Amino acid sequence: MTVSILRRAGHSLLVVILVSVTAVGLLSLAPGSVATVILGENATPAAVAAMNTELGLDQPLWRQYGNWLGRALGGDLGTSPLTGQDVTQAILDRLPVTLELSLLALTLSVSLAVLLAVLSAAAPGIWLDRVINAVSSAFLAVPAFIAGPVLIYLFALKAGWFPVSGWAHIEDGLGANLRSALLPALAVSLTEIASFHRLLRTDLIGTLREDYVAAARAKGMPRGYVMFRHALRPSSFSLVTLAGISLGRLIGGTVVVEILFGLPGLGQLVSASITARDVITVQGVVVFVAVTYVVVNMLVDISYGFLDPRVRKAARA
Amino acid sequence: MTGEPLLQVRGLHTYIPTSRGVVRAVDGVDLDIGRGQALGVVGESGSGKSVMARAVMGLLPAHARSTGQVLFDGVDLLTLGRRQREQVWGRRIAMIFQDPGRSLNPVVRIERQLTEGMRRHLGLSRTSAHESALRLLTEVGVPDPERRLRNYPHELSGGMRQRVMIAMALTCGPELLIADEPTTALDVTIQRQVLDLLRRVQTSHGTALMLISHDLAVVAGRTDRVSVMYAGRLAEVGATREVFRAPQHRYTQALLGATPTVDHRRHTPLNLIPGAMASPVDPPPGCRFSPRCEFTVPGCTRPGPDLVRVGDDHEVACLNPVSVAPGGELVGR
Numbered sequence: 001m002t003v004s005i006l007r008r009a010g011h012s013l014l015v016v017i018l019v020s021v022t023a024v025g026l027l028s029l030a031p032g033s034v035a036t037v038i039l040g041e042n043a044t045p046a047a048v049a050a051m052n053t054e055l056g057l058d059q060p061l062w063r064q065y066g067n068w069l070g071r072a073l074g075g076d077l078g079t080s081p082l083t084g085q086d087v088t089q090a091i092l093d094r095l096p097v098t099l100e101l102s103l104l105a106l107t108l109s110v111s112l113a114v115l116l117a118v119l120s121a122a123a124p125g126i127w128l129d130r131v132i133n134a135v136s137s138a139f140l141a142v143p144a145f146i147a148g149p150v151l152i153y154l155f156a157l158k159a160g161w162f163p164v165s166g167w168a169h170i171e172d173g174l175g176a177n178l179r180s181a182l183l184p185a186l187a188v189s190l191t192e193i194a195s196f197h198r199l200l201r202t203d204l205i206g207t208l209r210e211d212y213v214a215a216a217r218a219k220g221m222p223r224g225y226v227m228f229r230h231a232l233r234p235s236s237f238s239l240v241t242l243a244g245i246s247l248g249r250l251i252g253g254t255v256v257v258e259i260l261f262g263l264p265g266l267g268q269l270v271s272a273s274i275t276a277r278d279v280i281t282v283q284g285v286v287v288f289v290a291v292t293y294v295v296v297n298m299l300v301d302i303s304y305g306f307l308d309p310r311v312r313k314a315a316r317a
Numbered sequence: 318m319t320g321e322p323l324l325q326v327r328g329l330h331t332y333i334p335t336s337r338g339v340v341r342a343v344d345g346v347d348l349d350i351g352r353g354q355a356l357g358v359v360g361e362s363g364s365g366k367s368v369m370a371r372a373v374m375g376l377l378p379a380h381a382r383s384t385g386q387v388l389f390d391g392v393d394l395l396t397l398g399r400r401q402r403e404q405v406w407g408r409r410i411a412m413i414f415q416d417p418g419r420s421l422n423p424v425v426r427i428e429r430q431l432t433e434g435m436r437r438h439l440g441l442s443r444t445s446a447h448e449s450a451l452r453l454l455t456e457v458g459v460p461d462p463e464r465r466l467r468n469y470p471h472e473l474s475g476g477m478r479q480r481v482m483i484a485m486a487l488t489c490g491p492e493l494l495i496a497d498e499p500t501t502a503l504d505v506t507i508q509r510q511v512l513d514l515l516r517r518v519q520t521s522h523g524t525a526l527m528l529i530s531h532d533l534a535v536v537a538g539r540t541d542r543v544s545v546m547y548a549g550r551l552a553e554v555g556a557t558r559e560v561f562r563a564p565q566h567r568y569t570q571a572l573l574g575a576t577p578t579v580d581h582r583r584h585t586p587l588n589l590i591p592g593a594m595a596s597p598v599d600p601p602p603g604c605r606f607s608p609r610c611e612f613t614v615p616g617c618t619r620p621g622p623d624l625v626r627v628g629d630d631h632e633v634a635c636l637n638p639v640s641v642a643p644g645g646e647l648v649g650r
């Protein structure tokens with residue numbers, strides 16, 4: 001058990017480092033540096049070179065990365081040369097927005113997908129199932145950057161139910177906060193709803209053929225009870241895996257909608273930093289997201305034990 | 318036994334459309350089970366026993382079509398709506414499935430599975446349902462019932478699981494118990510214990526029993542009457558002792574010949590009857606056993622035959638039954 005946890009942790013660390021190396025590598029391919037951004041277009045090459053030396057950007061890439069990694073492992077993600085802000089602090093400032101959006105998107109995706117899957121698996125092949133399948137296929141084809149503007153047009157501009165853009169903090173009231181978060185969350189959810197629905201529908205249909213479902217029906221338990229008490233949980237193992245994986249995808253997806261809807265989250269931070277060649281901040285955010293992703297996946301694995309008593313026993317043994 | 322039988326099945330046909338064509342799984346079956354009586358239903362694999370049992374319960378997939386009558390206490394179950402059926406299921410008719418490893422929900426504790434029916438049908442509180450569950454588990458011979466209630470199915474042995482299934486079937490004091498091959502998935506030594514338990518609770522609770530098996534030996538000492546099924550039809554019906562003493566249908570005779578003796582390992586599938594089960598999609602005309610029968614006479618491929626009374630409580634659907642000489646005269650049995 002401990003060996004497997006250690007192996008897991010080592011593996012995760014490797015993933016995180018690979019991700020950050022890739023991010024830095026890609027960014028270094030782009031022309032220009034943060035010095036140009038700080039000093040402006042008209043700065044003399046000498047001034048830019050001086051600034052680069054001051055920031056340590058004249059050193060070879062591997063040494064820059066090594067220095068950064070050494071400090072990062074100690075918990076210090078550095079300071080943005082652009083804003084002078086501590087990167088960890090910048091992340092923590094933006095995190096609530098991204099976290100709320102991602103979790104709201106995940107909640108929306110899972111609950112809507114469960115509802116749709118239960119409705120369509122109850123009687124596969126009838127008109128309701130076909131309508132739901134059609135809608136679900138349509139969702140699958142709509143990425144967030146298309147769903148976002150469409151949702152804004154329909155429900156913000158036309159209907160006026162939601163703000164067109166901007167973010168209301170929780171301190172301004174939960175209602176206002178949720179109203180500003182719902183459309184962006186829905187925009188990133190659509191594809192997830194569709195893929196969750198497909199997966200759960202298939203698994204549910206399989207489970208509903210099991211003898212224990214017939215046995216529960218034969219006890220006279222009502223259909224809804226059998227569906228939710230007996231069929232849903234044993235059908236949801238692969239959904240939990242997929243939902244865990246897609247939480248990472250949702251965090252990525254929120255980057256796009258944060259920009260579309262003008263929300264002050266990590267997405268805006270990272271896109272602004274990329275434009276400014278602020279490598280330190282980009283690295284910090286990327287590593288933070290990667291670590292979150294890895295941790296979430298670990299939690300997903302642990303959660304199997306709660307869903308399936310057979311796994312719990314095997315893990316204890 | 319007085320009055321009407323508890324269960325009267327009349328002209329039951331169950332057709333299931335599939336990609337291979339329409340499966341005529343049950344094709345004209347009549348059954349009677351009196352109150353407190355035990356009926357064995359016997360036939361080879363694929364003869365339609367499970368489909369028949371599920372059709373009686375109304376548990377088949379929605380696309381299966383059942384026609385005929387399933388009169389339970391005078392009410393035709395086939396015409397009942399879903400909600401009315403849910404009032405019968407578990408409360409008045411309970412079913413025990415073939416494989417206890419698959420008929421208990423792996424992610425639900427035994428306690429909930431055992432008590433949910435009582436709580437719904439009898440409106441018991443959590444504590445009294447718990448008490449009831451303990452009593453039932455003790456009755457069916459599950460040791461340490463308090464701990465078993467907290468277990469998940471995988472923590473129990475196969476025999477224990479089937480005992481739990483029997484306890485579960487008894488929870489609401491049903492009038493009819495349908496047991497579809499309740500011991501096929503169990504070890505030989507456990508089989509007998511579970512079957513004897515089933516017979517014991519059946520007599521002590523005064524419950525009627527439909528005991529389905531492909532093995533004549535299973536129903537032999539444990540049922541009052543037996544129906545022999547072949548390819549969706551009845552071959553022979555009668556008092557169990559009578560059918561055993563003097564089987565009339567050539568299929569029953571062959572089945573009896575195929576029944577293993579004590580020396581035989583009972584769970585090795587025996588297929589001593591040459592040939593294969595008739596196709597349920599495109600059954601042979603006339604007697605469905607005729608292609609495999611050594612004793613056919615010219616009429617065997619014409620439509621029919623119907624059940625004909627040959628004894629006090631003994632009917633057979635065979636044009637050339639065992640105790641009739643080739644000439645057609647009934648010889649002394």
Ligand SMILES: Nc1ncnc2c1ncn2[C@@H]1O[C@H](COP(=O)(O)OP(=O)(O)OP(=O)(O)O)[C@@H](O)[C@H]1O
Nearest residue numbers: 333335340342361362363364365366367368531597
């Ligand atoms: N859901 C279904 N869809 C299509 N065909 C089915 C279905 N269930 C059963 N059948 C077919 O109906 C016929 C009778 O099957 P059934 O399960 O009733 O046999 P059985 O007598 O119970 O056999 P066994 O001893 O193997 O349990 C078989 O040909 C089977 O393939």
Ligand SMILES: [Mg+2]
Nearest residue numbers: 366367368498
């Ligand atoms: Mg069967």
